[in-house]
Amino acid sequence: MIAAPSPSVATLRKEFGEAIERHVVSCGDTIVYASRERVHDVLAWLKETPGEDYSYLTDITAVDYRDPERALEVVWQIRAIDRPADMRVKVAIPTGEPLEVPTVWDLWRGANWLEREVFDMFGVLFIGHPDLRRILMWETYAEGFPLRKSFPLRGHFSRSEQTRQALAGQPESHYSLEELSIADEYQNLPADVRERLKQGKRGFVE
Amino acid sequence: MSTRTVDVALGTSGLDARGRPITVPLGVQLQDTGEFEVPGHFDEAFGAEHMLINIGPQHPATHGVLRLVLELDGETVRRCIPHIGYLHSGFEKLGEYRQYNQIVPLTDRTDYLSPMANNVCLAMAVEKLMDLQITERCTVLRVIACEMSRIISHLVWLGTTGIDLGAFTPFLWAFQERERIYDLQEAWTGARLTTSLTRVGGLMADIPDGWEAGLRDFCNTFPKTLAEIDSMFTKNSIWCGRTQGVGAINAEDAINSSLTGPMLRASGVPFDMRKDRPYLGYETYDFDVPVGEHGDIYDRYLVRMEEMRQATRILEQALARLKPGPINVDDPRVILPPKSRAMSDMEAMIFHFKQVMEGVKPPAGEAYLGIENPKGELGYYFVSDGTAKPVRWRIRPPSFLNLSALPRLCEGALLSDVIAINASVDIVMGEIDR
Amino acid sequence: MGLSEIEPGAAGSPVVSAVSPNFMTTSLDFLANWARTGSLWPMPFGTACCAIEFMATAASRYDISRFGMERMSFSPRQADVLICAGRLPFKLAPVIRRVWDQMPQPKWSISMGACASSGGIFDNYAMVQGIDTIIPVDVYVPGCPPRPEGLLYGVMLLMKKIRGESFTDDFLRREQTIGANGLYLPPDRIDELSEPFGNSVSQTRST
Numbered sequence: 001m002i003a004a005p006s007p008s009v010a011t012l013r014k015e016f017g018e019a020i021e022r023h024v025v026s027c028g029d030t031i032v033y034a035s036r037e038r039v040h041d042v043l044a045w046l047k048e049t050p051g052e053d054y055s056y057l058t059d060i061t062a063v064d065y066r067d068p069e070r071a072l073e074v075v076w077q078i079r080a081i082d083r084p085a086d087m088r089v090k091v092a093i094p095t096g097e098p099l100e101v102p103t104v105w106d107l108w109r110g111a112n113w114l115e116r117e118v119f120d121m122f123g124v125l126f127i128g129h130p131d132l133r134r135i136l137m138w139e140t141y142a143e144g145f146p147l148r149k150s151f152p153l154r155g156h157f158s159r160s161e162q163t164r165q166a167l168a169g170q171p172e173s174h175y176s177l178e179e180l181s182i183a184d185e186y187q188n189l190p191a192d193v194r195e196r197l198k199q200g201k202r203g204f205v206e
Numbered sequence: 207m208s209t210r211t212v213d214v215a216l217g218t219s220g221l222d223a224r225g226r227p228i229t230v231p232l233g234v235q236l237q238d239t240g241e242f243e244v245p246g247h248f249d250e251a252f253g254a255e256h257m258l259i260n261i262g263p264q265h266p267a268t269h270g271v272l273r274l275v276l277e278l279d280g281e282t283v284r285r286c287i288p289h290i291g292y293l294h295s296g297f298e299k300l301g302e303y304r305q306y307n308q309i310v311p312l313t314d315r316t317d318y319l320s321p322m323a324n325n326v327c328l329a330m331a332v333e334k335l336m337d338l339q340i341t342e343r344c345t346v347l348r349v350i351a352c353e354m355s356r357i358i359s360h361l362v363w364l365g366t367t368g369i370d371l372g373a374f375t376p377f378l379w380a381f382q383e384r385e386r387i388y389d390l391q392e393a394w395t396g397a398r399l400t401t402s403l404t405r406v407g408g409l410m411a412d413i414p415d416g417w418e419a420g421l422r423d424f425c426n427t428f429p430k431t432l433a434e435i436d437s438m439f440t441k442n443s444i445w446c447g448r449t450q451g452v453g454a455i456n457a458e459d460a461i462n463s464s465l466t467g468p469m470l471r472a473s474g475v476p477f478d479m480r481k482d483r484p485y486l487g488y489e490t491y492d493f494d495v496p497v498g499e500h501g502d503i504y505d506r507y508l509v510r511m512e513e514m515r516q517a518t519r520i521l522e523q524a525l526a527r528l529k530p531g532p533i534n535v536d537d538p539r540v541i542l543p544p545k546s547r548a549m550s551d552m553e554a555m556i557f558h559f560k561q562v563m564e565g566v567k568p569p570a571g572e573a574y575l576g577i578e579n580p581k582g583e584l585g586y587y588f589v590s591d592g593t594a595k596p597v598r599w600r601i602r603p604p605s606f607l608n609l610s611a612l613p614r615l616c617e618g619a620l621l622s623d624v625i626a627i628n629a630s631v632d633i634v635m636g637e638i639d640r
Numbered sequence: 641m642g643l644s645e646i647e648p649g650a651a652g653s654p655v656v657s658a659v660s661p662n663f664m665t666t667s668l669d670f671l672a673n674w675a676r677t678g679s680l681w682p683m684p685f686g687t688a689c690c691a692i693e694f695m696a697t698a699a700s701r702y703d704i705s706r707f708g709m710e711r712m713s714f715s716p717r718q719a720d721v722l723i724c725a726g727r728l729p730f731k732l733a734p735v736i737r738r739v740w741d742q743m744p745q746p747k748w749s750i751s752m753g754a755c756a757s758s759g760g761i762f763d764n765y766a767m768v769q770g771i772d773t774i775i776p777v778d779v780y781v782p783g784c785p786p787r788p789e790g791l792l793y794g795v796m797l798l799m800k801k802i803r804g805e806s807f808t809d810d811f812l813r814r815e816q817t818i819g820a821n822g823l824y825l826p827p828d829r830i831d832e833l834s835e836p837f838g839n840s841v842s843q844t845r846s847t
Contacts, residue, residue, distance in 0.1 A: 026571040026572050026573065027334050027335055027337065027571055027572065027573035028334070028573075029572070029573060029574055031572070055461055055462075056461055056464065057464045058464070058574075058576070058583075058585065058602065059574075059585060059587065059600070059602040061587065061598075061600045061602075063589050063597065063598045064598070065589075065591070065597055066591065066597055066846070066847070075587075077574060077585075077587070077602075081461060081475065081477055084482065084483060086483075086574075088574070108462055108463075108464060109459070109462050109463045109464075109611075109614075110462065110463045110464025110465075110607055110610060110611075111464075112610055113606060113607070113609075113610040114464075114606075114607075114610075117606075121298075134291075135290060135291055136290065136291035136294040136639060136640075136731075137291060137294065137731065137766075138291070138730075138731050143765065146296065146299055146765055146766070147298060147299055151299075151765070152765075152844075153296075153299060153300070153303055153763075153764050153765065153844050153846075154763065154764055154765055154836075154844070155764070155765030158827075158831055159769060159773075159830055159831050159834035160823065160827030160828070160830040160831050160834075161827075162730055162765075163730070163733065163768065163773055163774070163823060163830055164821070164822045164823055164827070165730075166730035166731065166733040166734060166768075167733055167734050167737060167774070167818065167822055167823065167824075168734075168822050263732065263735055264685060264714075264735055264736075264739055265714065266712070266714040270686075270687070270688075270691075271687050271732060271735075291729075291731050292687075292729065292731050292732045292735070293687055293688060293726075293727070293729060293732070294729050294731060294766050295688075295727055295729060295762045295764075295766055295767055296762060296764040296765055296766040296767065299764055299765070299766075300761075300762065300764055302846050303843060303844060303845065303846045304843070311761065312761070314689075315688065315689055315761075318688060318689035318692055319692065362692070377699070378699055378700050381695065381696060381699035381700065381701075382699065382700050382701065384696070385696065385699070385701045388696070398693070398696075398785075398787065399689055399692060399693060399785055400689065400784055400785065593847060595846055595847065635687070635688070636688050636689065639729075
């Protein structure tokens with residue numbers, strides 16, 4: 001197993017200095033911890049600098065550890081297409097701090113759905129994302145963020161309550177606001193839903 | 207040939223300045239009443255309203271429970287908004303409550319069209335975490351499993367895409383070939399579809415007697431069926447008319463949208479995990495990777511057809527180099543000792559007990575492993591804290607990223623093209639929604 | 641006791657029929673049931689892996705059309721039997737309920753696979769623990785996934801069930817709708833059906 005870090009680490013440290021908090025090599029993979037404020041610049045630099053050219057976004061995810069004191073980490077996996085180089089960049093968000101990181105949608109279009117999923121499963125907000133809403137659960141899902149360690153395996157509510165909420169599904173929760181802005185569908189919504197939407201409520205399950 | 211790169215305008219942002227989702231009211235706020243008036247969406251030139259069409263989630267042509275909401279101007283798609291999550295089963299959450307070997311059956315059910323390849327990816331990811339070297343025979347058998355999975359996955363794609371575009375017969379031919387692979391899978395693992403082939407450090411069982419002859423027979427006869435299907439499609443004017451120039455994406459956008467697998471290669475990017483990040487000894491096999499040029503549906507079809515031929519080629523080579531030997535690594539902390547020894551030898555009994563009761567324990571750390579699944583790069587990312595159950599199991603699904611490019615592929619296409627484009631992306635909802 | 645006294649959603653209240661079986665009704669029953677079992681058009685509500693085994697059952701080797709299921713009806717309006725092939729997450733629950741409601745009588749349902757029957761290996765926040773908490777089920781086909789022969793046996797069992805039906809029995813063709821509380825079954829019954837059993841009971845520890 002390779003124990004040496006990727007050569008990009010040294011160049012990153014030279015460029016960003018303190019913003020690179022530390023780096024780790026685990027099972028041959030290089031992991032770089034960046035500060036939340038500069039992580040977008042770090043990723044942009046890795047993508048655009050000739051010689052680095054990490055032009056492919058492999059994955060965005062998050063890790064919530066079992067130890068409640070430990071920080072929640074948001075993970076970006078990037079890759080260079082033209083040479084065998086992979087990199088993992090992480091931001092550790094300590095407990096108590098707001099779960100927000102900048103989006104990388106402006107750098108990679110593939111980040112769109114990946115960030116939506118991290119938001120859906122962990123509740124991490126991606127500042128600047130054009131359309132941050134739930135993707136795997138329905139939009140008005142009220143139980144919480146499933147992949148957090150504080151969320152029990154079978155969910156918070158009882159099965160009958162989960163069934164009731166699933167079957168209830170207000171009409172506007174089946175369409176995104178973007179879709180409702182298209183003509184016709186608005187007319188077909190029930191009157192009380194239209195009232196609610198006119199008042200600016202997105203319609204959460206009560 | 208021309209390709210259009212379209213910036214997808216994703217509608218209302220729904221976020222306030224701090225990036226929090228806000229209660230966005232519809233339309234324009236009227237000054238006096240404070241209520242909101244909803245504008246209709248008018249096309250200036252013709253004064254016609256656009257239609258909102260819902261396809262799915264229950265629909266024969268969506269290849270699973272996918273829901274597409276289309277904004278149509280007549281027959282032309284202005285916007286396509288996919289909704290997923292209708293098959294979200296909580297795999298990643300479930301993985302945190304299972305020992306590593308207990309996760310193997312879960313992997314069958316994510317990409318259920320190529321189960322053995324997922325099993326292999328999982329075992330390899332945990333072996334990377336533990337820095338375990340598997341045996342020679344296990345390596346070759348895993349290559350055989352991966353290539354068999356590639357063939358059956360592409361056959362499903364071929365059959366269902368044919369149906370979507372109106373050709374029913376190749377579906378039956380493709381499924382008949384799949385049945386032959388299913389027979390081989392069943393003889394090896396006991397199950398047709400949910401194979402659970404691998405274990406950490408080895409396989410669940412060695413191939414039975416006569417199995418190699420069965421696979422050799424398949425390799426000899428499969429190219430003929432493939433040629434038959436090829437003769438039905440490749441030079442067929444209907445097929446060419448419906449697939450050439452449709453749903454194209456260029457190489458730069460394909461990379462930026464994180465497309466993967468045949469979608470990426472059809473757009474002209476010669477990236478294949480087997481060649482660029484080799485694993486399981488793929489660098490020692492003699493095979494070609496088809497790369498397309500235009501990135502349209504026709505190129506994706508050609509790429510997948512050729513991949514099936516190359517997979518047959520790899521299978522023949524793997525069969526030739528299969529030598530007798532152990533399939534499991536000789537490490538009692540990882541592989542269960544034989545039952546006879548566990549019943550007679552104290553040490554073996556203790557190892558057996560610890561493995562069954564506690565499970566395999568990798569050291570604390572994390573590892574990401576990607577392999578070239580039929581649909582693209584499947585990646586498993588494990589974070590371990592030294593216990594028998596992972597802290598985090600992340601499945602990086604290829605179809606998820608491929609499908610996220612669907613809006614930009616469909617924009618400007620006709621409604622029937624949407625079905626064809628959706629078919630060409632080759633999605634499996636089990637993997638997308640997990 | 642009449643139909644007007646039964647609340648919708650109270651699945652489980654029998655109705656005594658007004659017509660007693662006789663030679664005419666049993667002959668008509670035989671004819672009607674023969675026609676129904678001879679051409680049960682399935683609505684394949686295929687979600688996951690079981691859908692692939694369903695497709696294999698419909699393909700050449702196992703050929704479900706020998707059993708009369710020639711035409712897959714993807715529109716519920718023209719279907720007789722809903723085959724739920726695959727796991728059903730909560731997000732999909734209103735969809736299957738709506739599809740079931742859209743099917744006209746006479747209709748039956750087959751729950752194919754362990755996940756549709758009981759939630760299968762997915763005892764977690766996302767999965768409906770058995771579609772019988774959402775729609776009425778006639779035949780459960782166990783397996784993960786069931787072999788094509790298993791599904792065909794389930795279809796044959798359904799045919800046997802249909803052959804035993806009678807048009808004099810109103811209860812059979814009564815719509816069992818969603819009740820006022822938004823559920824098809826009483827809440828305690830849903831909780832009871834969804835309770836973990838077997839291995840599931842002890843597999844909720846992550847350490």
